[in-house]
Amino acid sequence: MRVHNFSAGPAQLPLPVLERAAAELTDWRGTGMSVLEDSHRGKDFIACAAQAEAAFRRVAALPDNYRVLFLAGGATGQFSAVPANLAARGATAAFINTGQWSAKAAKEAKRQGLNVVTIADESASHYTTTPDPASLIIPADAAYLHYTPNETIGGVEFPYVPDAGDTPLVADFSSTYLSRPVDFSRFGVVYGGAQKNLGPAGLAVVLVRDDLLDRARPDVPAIWDWRTMVDKDSMLNTPPTFSVYLLGLILEWMEEQGGLATIGAANEAKARSLYEAIDASDFYANPVEPRSRSWMNIPFTLADPALDADFLAGAAREGLANLKGHRSVGGMRASLYNAMGADGVAALIDYMTEFERVHG
């Protein structure tokens, strides 16, 4: 019995992808070995990685002047790698603070020696808002502007792409990567962990515009040296091969679904139905200002927190898993990534309605 898994990440994956991976886990495409066992220098894996990159470019509609890197260490690794690739120690970088993930990115940039200027800080609203786009003033000497399009914990999402002018725009897309069409030409660097919409934990997908490849410090760690990794097709060292393979399968599945236009529309519809159910009730509440509500991560509270444990226990009995909210926010959180079907959201809403009928 498969559950509906609302985990914020690692997260639900498409069942056909898992079934295919299971079927070929001891004999991959006639090689007589698992993809887990094959050399990353062999023709089969090189083709697998090249196919994943080509599929990513197609699905994302990525402009030709961007490189795609498959790197180890997740988004938190790139928190360290971005400053080391883009700015000297002591340089200035601008950050927008909309929650715990953007704050962590800024903290690590400081550790890497940057002068971090926070040009917008939403902590006063307890991270339930995004800034007015007209309020964003970028220091003239900023090496880049960093922001987090979707905050996984707060469930806050930018309804716009900030206008950074000539300053390179850098974004942590971890929890919204390939969840809808995006004009990537607006960005200088995009990065994100795969473990939400793109596959298993252990892989960061990094997109770098060509003109930003040669700004690295001499001591950037080798495995995060974007220029070297571009020249080595992300294989300076052994890449996380199984993660790249699964990413390729997931991108195939995304193309079978109709690509980002279809997937984005489905994601919007899933989120809207859950927000409508929450807003129609006095029993449930979501704290985020409507224009900044995330399609991906939807926190909600019960009017009486004493019922939280009952709610979660009953949900688990109904096959609705991983709904407990982040410890810093409390209550519940439903993450509705690409692989969450409309049936899963409908089952959650049915359960919420019934729970309110009994306990409300």
Add this chain to the structure above:
Amino acid sequence: MRVHNFSAGPAQLPLPVLERAAAELTDWRGTGMSVLEDSHRGKDFIACAAQAEAAFRRVAALPDNYRVLFLAGGATGQFSAVPANLAARGATAAFINTGQWSAKAAKEAKRQGLNVVTIADESASHYTTTPDPASLIIPADAAYLHYTPNETIGGVEFPYVPDAGDTPLVADFSSTYLSRPVDFSRFGVVYGGAQKNLGPAGLAVVLVRDDLLDRARPDVPAIWDWRTMVDKDSMLNTPPTFSVYLLGLILEWMEEQGGLATIGAANEAKARSLYEAIDASDFYANPVEPRSRSWMNIPFTLADPALDADFLAGAAREGLANLKGHRSVGGMRASLYNAMGADGVAALIDYMTEFERVHG
């Protein structure tokens, strides 16, 4: 049909481990989800990671004053992390150069600002030797001594553990990790990529003696900050969960085999039988001095390199895969990690004998 896979890494894994992973890839231990999909903050995965660590400690007979870390970025990531955790910029570290991997570790230590003193350099023998232990003189101010117990490319292995005195001894165990009993109390830090004896690519297993945890630079990248990762049970950020899970299954399999004493004896016997076949023939040759021959990676050349392509094509037809030698060494290389059975080595020797009979 499963082949015998002699890849240097990623490498052959135990078939029962792959079969179990395949069987539970869509429903892991009754959770109704894959281990790939489960939150790393949930009780099931936390138990899985704790079991893997406990099994590692048991199998390795690791003393209590060592921490076990599961980190992203492989051994090449630790090439950057070791200097940043152990020494200030400008400090001295001693290196033994026995091949490409120790050279790469030293190069990255230089990039991270260390004064690298090479106290033994085997390049004059084309990396077919290890130094005389009595010749190793460690500078008094060295923050640590680094060496590579087994060189995957050259097939050179130390027949002894260097005596580093009071200097912390640091070793890249990637291609010999848990291949036989080792007295880990001789070491300050041990690290290695998992993709040889311990599982899939994408995971480094790092062992740190307690007294070495608090020497890090303030700007060590967060995901490689050993102290932080000890305090966070290797989960400052999302770990490569599937790799940790598979490591746990492989450690279970190792215990079923009888542990490191049994596995080490089997590895020695496998290697001995292949070296004996090579040495008994004028058609095949291994260039490494006998006392420094690796149990794990056995390069060999054919008397006539014009036959290399025929040898490899015939081997592939016999289900003997990934025998092509590293491009820098040429010829063949057979990697005989823990999961390579004696039957695979026997099949290789039979094939070599028949090939020599026809072409010799």
